[in-house]
Amino acid sequence: MLADCTARGERFAVGALDLDRFKPINDAYGHAVGDRLLIAVAARLKALSGPDLVVARLGGDEFGLLLIGNTDRARAIGQRICDLLTQPFDIDDHRVALGCSIGLALFPDAGATANELFDRSDYALYNVKTMRRGGCAVFSSDHETRIRSERALETALQTADLDRELHVEFQPILSTETRTVLAVEALGRWTSPSMGVIGPERFITTAERVGLMHPITVKLFRLALAHFAAIPPGIGLSFNLSAHDIVSPGTIRLLVEAIGEAGVDPRRVTFELTETALMRDFDAAVVGINLLRGLGVSIALDDFGMGYSSLSYLNRLPLDKVKVDRSFIADMDEDSGSKIIAAILGLCVTLELDCIIEGVETERQLRQVRDLGYGMAQGYLFARPMPLPALLTWLEGASEAPAGRKRPPAARRLPRQSVERSRLAPRGGIH
Incomplete structure (x- = not known):
């Protein structure tokens, strides 16, 4: 389908969709509930599908999107999908709340091949999950600059x-x-x-x-x-x-x-x-x-x-x-x-x-x-x-403390093995 769109010179968007909070729900309620939840998610997405919107499960809790034609509304359509999946699901006797994040890449702006488009939609997804989980992002020139910087790093x-x-x-x-x-x-x-x-x-x-x-x-x-x-x-x-x-x-x-x-x-x-x-x-x-x-x-x-x-x-x-x-x-x-x-x-x-x-x-x-x-x-x-x-x-205590501030003395004891933290970073790394 991508090849057909490319051959016709038609604009389209490739999207990567990842469910938020699926793993904790799967862990808490069991894989059977998780499987039914994925089926319910797929049913909602299928209801949105049509000639201009194709949705497919890629694996696990990840789905792919193909939006053909009016790419000017790609972000709005992506956000509509996010909002739809935010509404609670009733699975067996459980009411569970999910959410999703979506990254989109537009042809030919973000890439000319399927691999480039998928990579860039995935990059946009990663960024939106980091910055504002639960939203939709379209791959941009800023993202391209970051990719080049990250490759140098x-x-x-x-x-x-x-x-x-x-x-x-x-x-x-x-x-x-x-x-x-x-x-x-x-x-x-x-x-x-x-x-x-x-x-x-x-x-x-x-x-x-x-x-x-x-x-x-x-x-x-x-x-x-x-x-x-x-x-x-x-x-x-x-x-x-x-x-x-x-x-x-x-x-x-x-x-x-x-x-x-x-x-x-x-x-x-x-x-x-x-x-x-x-x-x-x-x-x-x-x-x-x-x-x-x-x-x-x-x-x-x-x-x-x-x-x-x-x-x-x-x-x-x-x-x-x-x-x-x-x-x-x-x-x-x-x-x-x-x-x-x-x-x-x-x-x-x-x-x-x-x-x-x-x-x-x-x-x-x-x-x-x-x-x-x-x-x-x-x-x-x-x-x-x-x-x-x-x-x-x-x-x-050899260096002079700031005015009005008491310098803490070094400890000679530990409460309940209380040792605090040496870590690689703030929130999961170094800071």
Whole structure:
């Protein structure tokens, strides 16, 4: 059909459609309900189909679209499909709410071949899921510029001397009562000789895309452990694992070996996982978590509250602690925002999980979270990420604190194995 449209010189759009929240529903209600849900989705899409709109299932929860003719309305038609799939589905005795995101590529603007059009519609889909999930995006010249930039970044990373170009910085996590330092978060950094300092999210996303996440994770963790030897023994270390790491037995084995070779007490180490990492392969993630916890390492659910099914993970996962996403701090002055933050803490107390709040930037915010009962916090109020020498100076209190701000003393204790976070990035990578 694409060949016929091309031969006639007819304009058309190729689309990639991906269901939002399908995997959590499939996990929660079982594959039988998931299969019926896909059939119901297909029925709605079929009802929209006609001579100018062809819809086909590509596999899993992904569908393809072919819109022939009036491509000026492509985005509006795509958004109409998104809105249609947002309406609840009644499957057996369950009412479930989905959603979808769509990426579109127009012929001949975005490409002249089927492969180019599919690749670019998939790229537009990836971007809309990242920026505004539940919408429709049309591949544009801005997307083309980003693709070229990303290809240059991929080349730089694939040819990088990782031993020389990677380094780590540390940001402390403190007691809200005493400002005692409880742990440090190790943050991975990459400086490319050809491209300069690469932003954290670009770094991690690119590493995952080109298959370099595992060696980078291991290198950064070994580097963090080497630096950690200079940090006072009462302070813990936390490190973030990506979606690729926690489901890789080989990576888990290397992380365990690194802890043993460094002579670090595993009880001082916390690995943090985001909901995105868990959704990639829940069963494999649980296996990896249990292997690490068997060694004595703690596991934290990071950026809690950002995903669609965080509550279910609290109930189903062998966790030790929860890190409340920094976005909640911004709404704390609202009565509803304060109540949500208090409710999260209450839930963690009930489940006997340590609870750390991120993003504390002012003394007022610190007082508020402390009054709500939070005992651990992290944020720019205390310190920004810093290299090891600066961290050691900061811990010793040798450098002068900003006016009116009390310098936190270094800790000599850990609450319930409470070690905070060393991760590769903010929200799943480096920052």
